[in-house]
Amino acid sequence: METQSSSNNNINQNKEKEWRAEEAIAGNKAALEALRELxxxxxxxxxxxxxxxxxxxxxxxxxxxxxxxxTSLVRAVVQECGAYLIVISPHSVHKAYAGESEKSLREAFAEAASHARLGKPSVIFIDEIDALCPRRDSRREQDVRVASQLSTLMDANKHSSTSLAHIVVVASTNRVDAIEPALRRSGRFDTEIELYTKKLPLEPTVDLQAIAASCNGYVGADLEALCREATLSALKSLEGNEDMFCLTTEDWKHARSVVGPSITRGVTVEIPKVSWADIGGLKDLKKKLQQAVEWPIKHSAAFSRMGISPMRGVLLHGPPGCSKTTLAKAAANAAQASFFSLSGAELYSMYVGEGEALLRNTFQRARLAAPSIIFFDEADVVAAKRGGNSSNSTTVGERLLSTLLTEMDGLEQAKGILVLAATNRPHAIDAALMRPGRFDLVTSIFYCAICSTTRFGGSV
Incomplete structure (x- = not known):
């Protein structure tokens, strides 16, 4: 357990220029304001x-x-407000002997109360609360006791006298669904909030808007690493002339190629290198895909202003070898969108629920890395028609289809996510996916060898 006290005894109103948390933490305005108010x-x-x-x-x-x-956000706001900070982490609370973990929690709240009685706000920060208080179905007896003790202490804090009105409990987690639900009710954790480097000299031609647009899914730590890598690239090209230090577009491009978003590690995600020019013919189809994929991402403000809802799904069907996958990759490249690819072989597993979990996880990562495209190859395998025989494979298929329908319906609230699917057998896909709001555009791909040769000569 760690404690920290600000150097100011109270919030200092007499400073000429008061330090603000924004100077240490960029973005996350909603979280900053919520913690300040608290x-x-x-x-x-x-x-x-x-x-x-x-x-x-x-x-x-x-x-x-x-x-x-x-964690940085909590420390910055505590410093700004002149509050007293107590940090609790799983390793500081979990003890070898029964009762010691609960005692650590009681001591932390007692310490906060002693400062609150002196009129100084106290913040108890619980890091990685999902490890400290996991759900009932996945925890040990010690975790049950710790969660029960924390609930009791928070309830006592809520009903305490006005002299203890300055104790605030803040918790952080990477897995919000893994926390004991009893802690997330009103009166305990009442508010839940989901959550850039400065003073780097830039060349006048550097387009920060374009750089930002290419950083799909980057979190604060990723952006810090990106800026660090760009700075190192600029330092390497100085050649002893430190007065000329300046970050160029090439430095940012190099950094972008080295540093990727941490949230997409462990899954297949990329921005493909295929362009529309790499695909011969299919002029009308390319235009349709540009309108369905590129326009909503590149002109999102115009879509919002005119009240136009972008498509959520596009189904490409045609015989094998007619460039369905290549077209999907070209669309993702043109829109500069992250590209997630899934096939039936990846989703069908010998373990119950594993395929559905992979499907949900892919959609979650796509939301974090938006704008993004989720591509399903052999969609007739993933979304086969329901009914017929009752074998185990059909049961797995129905569970996958149900999960896919739920996730696609959830895209109505998400922005910058499109589902692209390809199949050789459109008649084998369940009818529930073919309605508007899921696969809004269904289009066929047929190459005409004679027409293509006539148009492009010997190049095709």
Missing amino acids: ITFPLLYPFEAKKLGLKWPRGLLLYGPPGTGK
Whole structure:
């Protein structure tokens, strides 16, 4: 357990220029404001709260992938507000002997209470709460006792006197669904919030908007690594003339090729190198795909302004070897979208539920890496018609189809995600996928050898 006290005894209103958490943490404005309000509002509006009978919320849960700055955000806001910080981590609480873990929690809350009685806001920060208080179905007896003790302490804090109104409990996790649900109810963690480098000299021709657009799925730690790699690239090209230090577009391109988004590690994801020019013919089909894939991503502001809902799914069907997969990759490259590819062989597993979990995980990563395209090769295997025989493979197929339908319906709230599918047998795909709102565009691909040869001569 770690404690930290700000050098200021109280929030200093007399500074000429007050330090703000934004100077240390870029972005995540909603989380910054929520934590600020949680710490400062009981101090700023005590009489109004008493008059209205208002009970201030005491808990905040921050969740997001590793490297998004959850811990740094808490430390920055605590420093800004002049609060007292107590950090609890799983390794500091989990002890060898029964009862010691609960004792550590009680001591942390008692320490926070002693500072709150002196009128100083106290923040108890629980890092990796999913490891400390996992769900009931996946934890040991010790975890049950720790979760029960934490719930008791948070409830006691909620019902405490006004003299202890300045204790706030903040927790962070990478896996919000792995936390004990009882802790996520109102009165405990009331608020849940999902969660860039400065002063680098840039060449005037550097287009930061274009660089930002190419960083799909990058979290704060990834952006820090990207800036560091770009700086190292610029330093290597100085040749002893340090006065000329400046980051160029080439430095950023090099850094982008070296540093990838951490959230997509462990899955097949790329921005393909295939372009429209690599595919001969199919002019009308290319135009349709540009309108369905490129336009909603490149002109999202115009779509939003005019109230146009982009397509959520496109199905390509045609005989083998007619460039269905190549067309999907070219569309992803033109839109500069992350490309996730899944096939029936990857989704069918000997273990129950493994295929559905992979499907859900792919959609989750696609949301984090948006704009992105999820491509299903051999879609007739993944989304076969329901009914018929009741063998084990059919049961697996029905579970996969149900998961796919649920995830595609969830894309209505997501932005910048499109499902592309290819098949040789469109008649074998379940009818539920063929309606508007799922596969909005269904198009066939047929090469005409005579027409193609006439148009392109001997190049085709």
